[in-house]
Amino acid sequence: MHxxxxxxxxxxxxxxxxxxxxxxxxxxxxxxxxxSAPRSTPVSVRDLCWHRPRCSTAKRQPAVGVVGxxxxxxxxxxxxxxxxxxxxxKRREYWLSGASGDLLIAADCxxxxxxxxxxxxxxxxxxxxxxxxxxxxxxxxxxxxxTATVDVVGPTIVSQNRLxxxxxxxxxxxxQKRLPLPPAGDxxxxxxxxxxxxx
Numbered sequence: 253m254h255x256x257x258x259x260x261x262x263x264x265x266x267x268x269x270x271x272x273x274x275x276x277x278x279x280x281x282x283x284x285x286x287x288s289a290p291r292s293t294p295v296s297v298r299d300l301c302w303h304r305p306r307c308s309t310a311k312r313q314p315a316v317g318v319v320g321x322x323x324x325x326x327x328x329x330x331x332x333x334x335x336x337x338x339x340x341x342k343r344r345e346y347w348l349s350g351a352s353g354d355l356l357i358a359a360d361c362x363x364x365x366x367x368x369x370x371x372x373x374x375x376x377x378x379x380x381x382x383x384x385x386x387x388x389x390x391x392x393x394x395x396x397x398x399t400a401t402v403d404v405v406g407p408t409i410v411s412q413n414r415l416x417x418x419x420x421x422x423x424x425x426x427x428q429k430r431l432p433l434p435p436a437g438d439x440x441x442x443x444x445x446x447x448x449x450x451x
Contacts, residue, residue: 317380321350337366
C-alpha cells in the first residue's frame with residue numbers, strides 16, 4: 253500500500269477547487285490528447301468533451317460526501333479509419349465534476365489492443381470512494397496489476413499498489429515485486445491524478 257505523502261490532500265484540494273492473454277488479443281491504448289482543457293471556468297457535464305470528436309458522456313453518478321459533485325465517465329471513440337493498435341482504443345475518462353471545477357481521476361481503454369498498450373480498468377464508486385483495479389498485458393508474458401482508492405472528499409489518494417506479474421493461462425498472476433508509482437497528476441485533461449498505463 254502506498255499512502256499519499258503529507259500535503260498531497262491539500263494539493264489535490266487546491267487542484268479541484270481552484271480550476272477546473274492470448275498472444276495479440278485486442279488490447280488498446282489511449283487516444284492522444286491534443287491540449288489540456290481550461291480549468292478556470294466551471295463547465296457543464298456535457299462540456300467535459302471540450303468539443304473533441306466522437307466524445308460522449310457514458311455515466312453520471314452523484315459523488316457521496318461532496319455536495320454538487322458528480323462522478324462522470326466520458327468515452328472517446330476511435331476514428332473510423334483507425335488501423336494501428338494504438339489508434340483503436342476507445343478512451344474512457346473518469347472525472348469528478350462540480351461547480352468548483354473538474355478533476356480527471358484516471359483514463360483507460362475499454363479493450364486492450366496489442367501487448368504493452370493501455371488496457372481496461374474496473375472503476376466504481378463505493379460510498380465516498382472511487383476504487384480502481386487495472387491489469388495490463390505486456391510482451392514476453394509479462395503483465396502489471398494496479399489498484400488504487402481515491403476518497404472524493406479532498407479528494408485524497410488513500411492507497412495505490414502496482415505489482416509485476418506473469419501471464420498464465422490468459423490470466424495475470426501478480427508477483428510480490430512492487431513497481432514504482434508515478435507522481436500524482438494535477439487532474440487536468442492529459443494529466444490524470446492516477447497513472448494506469450506507464451509509458
